[in-house]
Amino acid sequence: MTGHRGRNSHRLVCAGALAALLFSSVGCGRLEEFSDPPASAPVEGDETPSLAVNESAVALLPDSVAARHTLRVAIPTNEPPTQFYSEGTRYMTGTNPDIARLIGKALNLDVDIKVVNFDSIIPGIAAGRYDTTVSSMTPTTKRMAAMDFVDYMQVGNAIVVAKGGEPVTKDTLCGKKVGVLTGSYQLTVNIPAYEQECATDGKPPIQIGQFQDTRQAISALTSGRQDAVLADSPILAYATANNPALELSDTFDDTPVAVGVTKEPALVDAVSAALDSVIASDAYREVLGKYGSESAMITHARVNAAQ
The missing domain is CATH 3.40.190.10 (Periplasmic binding protein-like II)
Structure with a gap:
């Protein structure tokens, strides 16, 4: 995606x-x-x-x-x-x-x-x-x-957080610092829809951090500069399996x-x-x-x- x-x-x-x-x-x-x-x-x-x-x-x-x-x-x-x-x-x-x-x-x-x-x-x-x-x-x-x-x-979305940190799901993104890939489907399609929901519900907007690749986004997450990373589920599942500092917090929306x-x-x-x-x-x-x-x-x- x-x-x-x-x-x-x-x-x-x-x-x-x-x-x-x-x-x-x-x-x-x-x-x-x-x-x-x-x-x-x-x-x-x-x-x-x-x-x-x-x-x-x-x-x-x-x-x-x-x-x-x-x-x-x-x-x-x-x-x-x-x-x-x-x-x-x-x-x-x-x-x-x-x-x-x-x-x-x-x-x-x-x-x-x-x-x-x-x-x-x-x-x-x-x-x-x-x-x-x-x-x-x-x-x-x-x-x-x-x-x-x-x-x-087909590929879905996933959210990862730092191990032991506050869980972040699709429904709790408002106000969070969320890392995404520049130009990604998550940034161009998902995030605008989520931000509209935040505004409708009177919640603070998502604080978006843009990165050229997932490696950079994960580095920002583990250093405390992001609360979560939102990206393709296979990539984040693999990252979580290979990095004990990460925790898979949510998966959703499988699409071709x-x-x-x-x-x-x-x-x-x-x-x-x-x-x-x-x-x-x-x-x-x-x-x-x-x-x-x-x-x-x-x-x-x-x-x-x-x-």
Whole structure:
């Protein structure tokens, strides 16, 4: 349910242990957009499951993509278990990169993962730099002005607090300092609705803290600068399982997320057909199970089903 940020800023990341990716407060470099280097092969255990080519889906590909034989996929980073670097490598793994690679297998295409800031994905797709994005993005009417969407799993919201701190739920956000990701669905859709409820009930407004990634938001939470963090449930469930200083306080609102596709009808049709075969496969269940996301499985790849 992650949202988009609107400027081409750079994200600070460290390629290291997963805990460091989530919880370290210091970045180690300025990350430009890049593709997975050829030498960055998957380490043992990170290989994407095999999947048969869907010849019917391949036949739907636009000539431009078929001739290139490569699907350019924009994916952000630093959000285990949805996307992150394998320890000590530049190999992008997680549910989203693995789903992207399964789409590529179904379409008999190489997958060129472009690691970018989340807020630069929609402008990048509009400019023709990427063909698709697999980034846990919630399809909304506003986003559909820039691209089309094909569902691939479902994701909910979650709230985490510091261990032993005051519980915070969807219904007790008023007046709290709440960390969210810049441009996220939580910030652009959920928070305005919650703030309206606060105003209607005569309660103080939510004090919003915006962060480029969940690692930064969690650092602010554990240092006492935020009362809670509101983000996608798989990310916060993973963070809680790997950080004893956190406590999962509430989960709610499971809704589908979708692959964003450039507005090219032939490519939308091809990706939709490919995802139908992905979702019906054992490989799909294996990928989601690998990251503890079995509850995210869906049964049909709907096209442009706005949330």
